[in-house]
Amino acid sequence: MAQTLVLGLDDVTVRRDGKEILSHVTWEVLDGERWVVLGRNGAGKTTVVQLAAGRMHPTSGTVEILEETLGRVDVFELRPRIGLSSSALAERIPGDERVLDVVLTASYGMTGRWRETYDDVDEDRARSLLAVFGMADKTGRTYGTLSEGERKRTMIARALMSDPELLLLDEPAAGLDLGAREELVGALAELAAHPASPVLVLVTHHVEEIPPHFTHALLLRDGHALAAGPLEDVLTPENLEATYGMPLEITRHEDRWSARATGRSSGNRHGA
Numbered sequence: 001m002a003q004t005l006v007l008g009l010d011d012v013t014v015r016r017d018g019k020e021i022l023s024h025v026t027w028e029v030l031d032g033e034r035w036v037v038l039g040r041n042g043a044g045k046t047t048v049v050q051l052a053a054g055r056m057h058p059t060s061g062t063v064e065i066l067e068e069t070l071g072r073v074d075v076f077e078l079r080p081r082i083g084l085s086s087s088a089l090a091e092r093i094p095g096d097e098r099v100l101d102v103v104l105t106a107s108y109g110m111t112g113r114w115r116e117t118y119d120d121v122d123e124d125r126a127r128s129l130l131a132v133f134g135m136a137d138k139t140g141r142t143y144g145t146l147s148e149g150e151r152k153r154t155m156i157a158r159a160l161m162s163d164p165e166l167l168l169l170d171e172p173a174a175g176l177d178l179g180a181r182e183e184l185v186g187a188l189a190e191l192a193a194h195p196a197s198p199v200l201v202l203v204t205h206h207v208e209e210i211p212p213h214f215t216h217a218l219l220l221r222d223g224h225a226l227a228a229g230p231l232e233d234v235l236t237p238e239n240l241e242a243t244y245g246m247p248l249e250i251t252r253h254e255d256r257w258s259a260r261a262t263g264r265s266s267g268n269r270h271g272a
């Protein structure tokens with residue numbers, strides 16, 4: 001049976017201040033897939049996520065999300081079908097908001113609890129999502145008192161609250177210590193393994209953060225898609241060297257990846 005296209009970028013270019021921050025990117029994400037997006041600082045990863053979230057329009061080209069075409073769909077109807085967790089959204093959460101409310105308010109696509117009423121069924125869902133991410137005993141705490149790792153896990157529970165068909169996670173492990181990172185990778189692996197989970201797109205800077213059960217990778221460099229496809233085809237030393245501008249070796253141990261410089265200098269890291 002043919003898989004459904006969940007997200008499609010067709011020859012997408014985004015120009016800002018006269019600069020092409022994405023150049024002719026074509027990328028297809030199908031039902032059931034779990035993608036990582038890799039690329040160095042400024043490569044265009046967040047721009048891709050913003051397009052995929054229906055929060056930015058391309059300068060040219062076509063973006064299809066959940067069988068709707070950006071520009072021809074009411075994005076306010078589309079957005080509840082897409083879960084998004086990013087540092088920009090996290091910064092908008094008031095520090096005095098209760099953790100349970102941070103997740104609950106997502107069903108209304110807003111931050112800050114203000115005079116809405118919620119059904120018990122919503123509250124039960126918010127509590128169980130927080131429990132999945134190890135936050136069951138912190139639902140009454142305020143967001144501002146959480147550690148960075150706890151905030152990240154709360155934000156992913158929030159992104160899942162509307163039962164999205166597509167979940168976009170922009171650098172969820174940034175700033176976490178080793179233990180917190182491993183907890184997050186474990187939680188994302190469980191999510192990725194579950195057949196009922198939404199299609200996942202995870203932006204990261206580190207191949208070590210690719211959770212088990214992720215299936216595909218998109219490599220970006222200077223706004224160009226260098227490679228896209230199954231992890232084992234895409235995560236090659238040649239592709240990583242082209243992406244990061246330095247010679248790298250990559251190893252896979254069971255379901256986890258790691259990369260390091262080989263010591264051979266290509267000299268183009270800062271000159272590209």
Ligand SMILES: Nc1ncnc2c1ncn2[C@@H]1O[C@H](COP(=O)(O)OP(=O)(O)OP(=O)(O)O)[C@@H](O)[C@H]1O
Binds near residue numbers: 017040043045
């Ligand atoms: N509104 C804008 N106006 C001008 N330039 C922009 C704008 N938004 C993004 N850019 C530039 O586009 C490029 C891509 O940005 P983007 O945030 O998508 O990269 P990224 O791969 O997510 O980077 P990082 O890993 O550092 O978060 C960067 O050079 C950035 O400065």
